[in-house]
Amino acid sequence: MELIQQVPEISAYLAADDVIDHEHPRVREIVRHLADQHRDAYAYAEAAFEYVRDTIPHSMDAGDPRVTWRASDVLEQRTGICYAKSHALAALLRARSIPTALCYQSFDVVHGLVAVRLPGGAGWVRQDPRGNKPGVDARFRTDREQVAFRVRPEAGEVDHPELYAAPHPVVLRALRNARDRPHLDRTLPVALSAAVRRPVRGGP
Numbered sequence: 001m002e003l004i005q006q007v008p009e010i011s012a013y014l015a016a017d018d019v020i021d022h023e024h025p026r027v028r029e030i031v032r033h034l035a036d037q038h039r040d041a042y043a044y045a046e047a048a049f050e051y052v053r054d055t056i057p058h059s060m061d062a063g064d065p066r067v068t069w070r071a072s073d074v075l076e077q078r079t080g081i082c083y084a085k086s087h088a089l090a091a092l093l094r095a096r097s098i099p100t101a102l103c104y105q106s107f108d109v110v111h112g113l114v115a116v117r118l119p120g121g122a123g124w125v126r127q128d129p130r131g132n133k134p135g136v137d138a139r140f141r142t143d144r145e146q147v148a149f150r151v152r153p154e155a156g157e158v159d160h161p162e163l164y165a166a167p168h169p170v171v172l173r174a175l176r177n178a179r180d181r182p183h184l185d186r187t188l189p190v191a192l193s194a195a196v197r198r199p200v201r202g203g204p
Contacts, residue, residue, distance in 0.1 A: 012165035024072035069175035101163035
C-alpha cells in the first residue's frame with residue numbers, strides 16, 4: 001500500500017499542537033530519559049515505541065474508565081486507547097525531530113496507529129503502539145510493518161493510506177466528547193469522513 005501525505009511539507013509531521021503537545025514538560029522528561037539511553041534516531045524511535053506499547057496499558061484491555069487524548073495526559077495518567085497512545089508516540093518522536101504521522105484502519109470501528117519516517121529509511125512505515133495481548137504481536141520494524149491487526153478486504157475492512165499531520169476530526173471529537181471510557185466504547189467512530197485536505201502524493 002502506498003502511504004499518502006495529506007500535507008506535502010514534512011515539517012507538518014514535526015509540529016506540536018494541543019493534542020501532540022511535545023513541548024509539555026512531562027513529554028520532555030520522558031524524551032530526555034529515553035534519549036540518554038538511545039542516541040541514534042532508530043534506537044530512540046524503537047525505544048519510544050516500546051515505551052508507549054508496553055508501559056501505557058490500553059484502557060479497554062485494562063478496564064480503565066478514564067479517557068485521555070492529549071499526549072502529555074496519556075503519558076502522565078498512563079492510560080489510553082489506540083488513538084491516544086498514537087498521539088503519545090507521535091509526541092515522543094516529533095520531539096526528537098522524527099517525522100510522525102497519524103493513520104487509521106477501519107474494522108467494526110476505526111483503529112488508530114502512526115507512520116514514522118526515519119533518516120536514511122525507505123520512506124514511511126506504519127507502527128502500532130496499541131499494546132500486545134494474546135493474538136496481537138505488533139513490533140517496531142522498518143524493513144516491513146508488523147502492526148496489531150491485518151485488514152480483510154473481503155469483510156469490508158480498510159487500510160486508509162492517508163497520513164495525517166493532526167488527529168482526524170472524527171476521532172478527536174469522539175475522544176473529547178466521551179464522559180468516560182464505557183461511553184467512548186459506545187461512540188467510537190465507525191468510519192472516517194471525507195479527507196480534511198485533498199491527498200498529496202509523494203512528498204519529500
